[in-house]
Amino acid sequence: MGAIYLIRHGQASFGKADYDQLSGLGLQQPPVLGRSLKQRVPQLDMVQMGSMKRHRQTAEGCLAAMGQSQELIVNPDWNEYDHEQVIERYKPAYKNKLLMKADLAKTLNPRREFQKMFAAAIQRWISGDYDDEYTESWPQFKHRVTNALELLRQQMGPSKTAFVFTSGGPISAVAQQLLNITDEDIFSLNWTLANCGITKVIYSDRGMYLSSLNEHSAFEGAHQNMITYR
Numbered sequence: 001m002g003a004i005y006l007i008r009h010g011q012a013s014f015g016k017a018d019y020d021q022l023s024g025l026g027l028q029q030p031p032v033l034g035r036s037l038k039q040r041v042p043q044l045d046m047v048q049m050g051s052m053k054r055h056r057q058t059a060e061g062c063l064a065a066m067g068q069s070q071e072l073i074v075n076p077d078w079n080e081y082d083h084e085q086v087i088e089r090y091k092p093a094y095k096n097k098l099l100m101k102a103d104l105a106k107t108l109n110p111r112r113e114f115q116k117m118f119a120a121a122i123q124r125w126i127s128g129d130y131d132d133e134y135t136e137s138w139p140q141f142k143h144r145v146t147n148a149l150e151l152l153r154q155q156m157g158p159s160k161t162a163f164v165f166t167s168g169g170p171i172s173a174v175a176q177q178l179l180n181i182t183d184e185d186i187f188s189l190n191w192t193l194a195n196c197g198i199t200k201v202i203y204s205d206r207g208m209y210l211s212s213l214n215e216h217s218a219f220e221g222a223h224q225n226m227i228t229y230r
Contacts, residue, residue, distance in 0.1 A: 001159060001202050001203070001204050002153070002156060002157075002158060002159050002160045002161065002162075002202065002203045002204070003160075003161045003162070003200060003201070003202050003203075003211070004149070004152060004153070004156075004161075004162050004164060004200070004201040004202075004203065005037075005041070005161075005162070005163045005164065005198050005199075005200055005201075006164050006166055006170070006171050006174060006198070006199040006200070006201065007033070007058065007062070007163055007164065007165050007166070007196065007197075007198055008166065008167060008168055008171055008193055008194070008195055008196060008197050008198075008199075009022070009026075009052075009054040009055055009057075009058040009165060009166070009167060009195065009196070010022045010023075010025075010026035010027065010028075010029040010030050010054065010057065010058045010061070010195050010196050011023045011025050011026035011029060011195045011228040011230070012026060012054050012230075013026070014111075014230055020052055020053040020054050021053060021054070021057075022053075022054050022057045022058065025226065025228065026054070026057075026058075026195065026228075027057065027061065028226065029058075029061075029195055029196045029219070029226055029228075030057070030058045030059075030060075030061030030062040030065070030196060031061050031062070031064070031065040032065075032196070032218055032219065032223055032226060033062050033065075033196045033198075033218045033219075034061065034062035034063060034064065034065025034066040035065045035066075035218075036217070036218035037062065037066055037218075038065065038066040038067065041066075041161060043161050044066075044068055044070055044161055044162075044163065045156065045160040045161050045162060046070070046073065046152075046155070046156055046160065046161075046162040046163075047059065047063065047068075047070040047071065047072055047073060047162065047163045047164075047165070048072075048073045048074075048075050048078060048152060048162065048163070048164045048165070049072055049073070049074060049075070049078060049164065049165035049166065050074070050075065050076060050077075050078035050079040050080070050165070050166050050167065050170075051074050051075075051076040051079055052079055052080065052167070054167075055078070055079075055165045055166060055167070056072065056165075058165050058196065059072055059163075059165040060072075062163075062165070062196075063163075070163075075148055075152075077144045077145065077147065077148035078145070078148055078164055078165075078166040078167075078170055079166075079167070079170075080166075080167035080168070080169045080170065081125075081136060081141050081169045082134075082135065082136065083118075085134060085135060086118075086121050086122060086124075086125045086134070087100075087117075087118065087121050089121070089124065089125070089130065089133050089134060090117075090120060090121035090124050090125075091117070091121070111230075115191075119187070119191075122187055123187075125137075125138055126138040126183050126186075126187070138183070141169070141173065142173045142176070142177070145169075145170045145173040145174060146173065146174065146177050148170075149174055149177075149201070149208070152164065153203050153208065158204070158205070168190050168193040169190065171190075171193060171199050172186050172187070172189055172190040172193070173186075174199065174201065174210075175189060175199065175210060175213055178201065178208060178209065178210040179210060189213075191229070192214060192229065193214050193229065194214060194216040194219065194227055194228070194229055195227075195228045195229065195230075196216065196218070196219070197214045197215060197216040198212065198214075198215045198216070199212065199213050199214060199215070200212040200215070
């Protein structure tokens, strides 16, 4: 039996000019995860990641703490969907990031209001009613992610262990495929994924199966103040 650990990146820089850069706390999370994984994963055969900065920063911090020097194989198919385009198609005026930031600043809780707006934008994207308006539709996104997972399994061969440093969207797409979750429900799961949380997929010649979802015990107990979700 082989294992693929899908690892969500550390906390990104929400509200900053470069969202893709890990925040100060986000840079602290990968070494904590790595020290935990060092005790649990004695064999690591392959490491893949998306091409985003936050994926590489998370991978490097985690593997350094594990004492691993695996080659980092970049596969852009593990990248997140284009959240900026999803927002802009829902509310075209928000191509102007300063306007969006100003509108949110007028509310009592900007983070909560952003989440409410973003959830509505996501619902529009996955509805299927506007697929031709997006560079990558929801079905296309799911297809590239599930293809990436299948290709990885083929590349690994039997009874190997791989890490994939990726984002919440791809992890949710994999969970949807393996658990048969509806499009309407999948983002209820997505919102609960913790930064540096682990979703473990096991595989054999009989198929692929979800072994664990959003496991983040490395950030419980002494490190519970480091748990973040965005």
